[in-house]
Amino acid sequence: MDIDPKPIPEFLAQQRDEHTPAELQPLMLDFEDFWERKLWHQLTTALDEFFRHPESGPQRLGLFKNFVMTFADKINQLKLVELGLWASQECKDYQEALVFLETITKKVNNVDSQDAYVYAIVEVARIKLCLEDLKGARIALDEAEKILDKFDSVESIVHASFYRVSSDYYSTKREFSAYYRNALLYLACVQSTELPQAKQCELAYNLSIAALLSEKIYNFGELLLHPILDSLVDTEHAWIRELLFAFNTGDLGKYNGLLGHLDKQPLFEGKQQFLRQKLCLSALTEAVFQRPPHDRALTFESIMKETGVSADEVEYLLMKALSEGLIRGSIDQVAGVARIAWVQPKVLDKGQIENMRQRLMEWDGSVSRLNKYMEEKLSESVTA
The missing domain is CATH 1.25.40 (Serine Threonine Protein Phosphatase 5, Tetratricopeptide repeat)
Known part of the structure; x- marks a missing residue:
């Protein structure tokens, strides 16, 4: 200096x-x-x-x-x-x-100021990323992460900085799953409402892109519940927020209505088949979720109707859902039936919550009827 x-x-x-x-x-x-x-x-x-x-x-x-x-x-x-x-x-x-x-950095590198270091x-x-030195940036971030792992608590300003720069690194590398995870961790360390509006929109848009294009993320619940997503309302990127909710419910019609926006985004070029499969998986889990636990044996024909896949795609779709941990169950190829024992939980919109309310009311009614039946039988056995 x-x-x-x-x-x-x-x-x-x-x-x-x-x-x-x-x-x-x-x-x-x-x-x-x-x-x-x-x-x-x-x-x-x-x-x-x-x-x-x-x-x-x-x-x-x-x-x-x-x-x-x-x-x-x-x-x-x-x-x-x-x-x-x-x-x-x-x-x-x-x-x-x-x-x-x-x-x-050299000045603060001592055991008493590890957070500052x-x-x-x-x-x-961050500066090395700006200079396109990805290898140097990775080395620095790895060193920082080793020290952070030893911290007893979260230092908001330090952890926020780490997750912010890490998300920038993975964004540059187009590693969507890692970007998504680190960007959400960054938002957990800051008050998103205190960020400039433009920054909120940028983060919400980039997180939405990552959620859709990641090959590992099939549940967008944490993002759908985060207030930062509302920063896209009434902006030119409002469509991608609608798209996320369409994916969450497996809404094929809404997805088809938004395809025009996807065609204008370079990152989605050549990804239509992948996105369609991801949507079909969501439609499958939604179809399972809408059914009561005792009635989750889906015929291949019903799966075709619910997801829009062809007959020769049904088994592959089910195998994909099983391998990704979205459902648990078995496939009877001879009978053409998939018996689902469990489906991954997902964020519910108002329509889905109402559907669940109706199912709980039906369950309550069936329990009441069973209780009444048992009381009547007990009364008959006593009088006899």
């Missing part, structure tokens, strides 16, 4: 007189006062307020290098990294930012 040789009071006075906007000058006066009195906590708080102000941009890098680094060991190391991240935004390019952040190394990984 380039260091200005001026004494601290002279450096701060020059910064205040020549570069600091009027509204920030009181903070500059506080810097010198707190520094002289060695009030490190108060100084850190004042610096944090200064660095967060949009007008402080041109001064952040110089202040960090020539002022903050002179007492870096005396302040909270996590806050030191955070101030460094604000300052790194003023670097002229990603390469300069990488060198700057690597210097901070992870925070710094994850941000190094």
Whole structure:
């Protein structure tokens, strides 16, 4: 780092007189006062307020290098990294930012500040992603993950940073399942409503894409229940939210009505057959779910009707559902019947909840009738 040789009071006075906007000058006066009195906590708080102000941009890098680094060991190391991240935004390019952040990473690499070290190394990984150094980013993230695994609790800001950069890495690699998992973990560490609206929409859209294109994700429940999905309402991407709900219920008609949107998305090119199979699997599980537990023997003909598959696709669809753990049961090829003992739970919409309510009422009625029948038989045996 380039260091200005001026004494601290002279450096701060020059910064205040020549570069600091009027509204920030009181903070500059506080810097010198707190520094002289060695009030490190108060100084850190004042610096944090200064660095967060949009007008402080041109001064952040110089202040960090020539002022903050002179007492870096005396302040909270996590806050030191955070101030460094604000300052790194003023670097002229990603390469300069990488060198700057690597210097901070070395500074906080000690046993007493592992959270700060992870925070710094994850941000190094982020810059390496920007420089298209995927191998370097992976190495940094793996190192961070090893340390995070030893933490006794979740450090919101550190874990959020790790999951955010990890999801960016998997997005670049187009590994949809891993992206989906890490992006949801990131949202578990932050308040999604506090994110900028554009960021909410971007996350919701990317999560929806990942859920649909992943070869391992067949249950979108966690995403469907997350409020971030509502950020797509009344936007140009509202259709993909509708598509997710169509997949959740296996709604073939709604899916066909949204095909026009899919054709315009490059990521879905050549994926129509895969998406159709995924939808048919959802339609199959929905058909099983709609039936009471004692009536889950589905004929191949009924499966064809419910899922829209042809006769020669029924057995493959059932085998796929069994192998993915969506259902449990057996297939009688001779009789042309699938006997389902269990179906994977899924998120219910209002229509499905009403359907379940009706089934519970029917079950309650049958139990009441059985109870009445038993009472009548008991009464007859007593009088006899």
